[in-house]
Amino acid sequence: MAVSASPLDIHPSLAMVSVAPPGREEQDAYAISAEFYDVLQAERDGARVRRLYRRDVGNARLGVLDVGAGTGRVTLMSLMESRVPVHAVEPARSMRSPLMTRLASLPADLRTRVTVHPHTLDEADLHEVADVAVCHNTIACLDPASRRALWPAIAEALVPGSALLIQLPPARLPHHETTHDLPTQRIGRHEYGGRMVASADANRIRTRFHYWVRGEGGLLREHHETFWM
Template identity: 65%
Template sequence: MHTVVTRAPAAVRPAPDAYAVTAEFYDILQAEADAARVRRLYRRAVASARLGVLDIGAGTGRVTLMSLAESRADVHAVEPSRAMRGALLTRLAALPARQRERVTVHPYPLDRAGPAAVADVAVCHNMVGCLPPAARESLWPGIGTALVSGGSLFLQLPPDRMPARTLVRLLPEQRVGAHTYGGRLTMSPAGYRIRTRADYWVRGAQGVLREHTETFWMWPASRARLTGELARYGFVPLPGHDEPELLAVTLAGPH
């Protein structure tokens, strides 16, 4: 028996894995709806990329794979979660070598050791709401560094306010062989944060085989607030993008 110890420089060491449970269930329960949302929100933008696409919080790879399919640019996928990154790399391993060679996977947060001037399009999908305000503020200059002048950022907006009451959403159950996978998301107001509890289960012929729970925190932020934060780092609104759940800005000044 031997022990393998993985070390990385302090500046690039990944954060503790917050998605160890969810990574197993995310694709089977949410991939179809999420893939459609990704195409609707970002397809036109990534197709216009000439230098590169920066996928911030790549997760299991919906934006990354669409970017490879829709453009010929290089893709930089930023994903600190080991569990999510494992799913992403498994998906990349199934691609032809020529596509795979265009993807660089960064296993650490962008603001800690991010790439410089590698992209003209950046995407933040389903991740900004998971950052507390201080961490969010440190993300913007990292994006500015990774983008070239004139590059654009497309950001899925988080909730703009606290929910007035607890909200529950059931995820459609999915069959995998003899087992059925299911899940439920519960969002509750908790002071200045939103507590999001994810409950997952696997059922067989004899009943429930496994149950798992994972809790996440979210921080609301309005479009106006995010626009103001980004303006301090040289980002201005990008005309022609009026989707209610999307904020589009371009890097127009010093950062």
């Protein structure tokens, strides 16, 4: 199995929001961010997905495995760029719901090629279903036990000689707290925006998201969510 690490200018905001870590649905950590991800970050992440993975996905001959499908950027790209079955693994219900809605709007010939697995990969019990696997915005979010369980599950799901494409986590802890403003977007009369604050906490990166929605009269609502890398 060939393993290629993508040459990323990885940003913590992209690493933390788009993918749910493997786990039971009651541990869904993306209940807040799922509402805002497609609005604030998916366009930029979609372009990155096409740049990093399109060529390998287009060469798939057996199937494509999307580990941590989130709201579906890799899954949708894989359906468009390949002619093989696509397996989307997404255990978080909050992220899987927009994925399913997006898939439901596709033509029937595309829908019949994609299967959504609402479990972690080790629970999905997939055996030699693909020759290309993509782990986009996934590895950084996993705790050590989940990461150890992921590797044999990927090996089981792929055939010999497959390509495994991994977006690597940041190589080091941040030296100081950094803030990144998410691009503001307007939908109707409301404006959506947010920011991400990353800082080191022991041997982990603490990533805090602040989301807001504003109307003509000012702030309508705001939400906060914290992730760990």
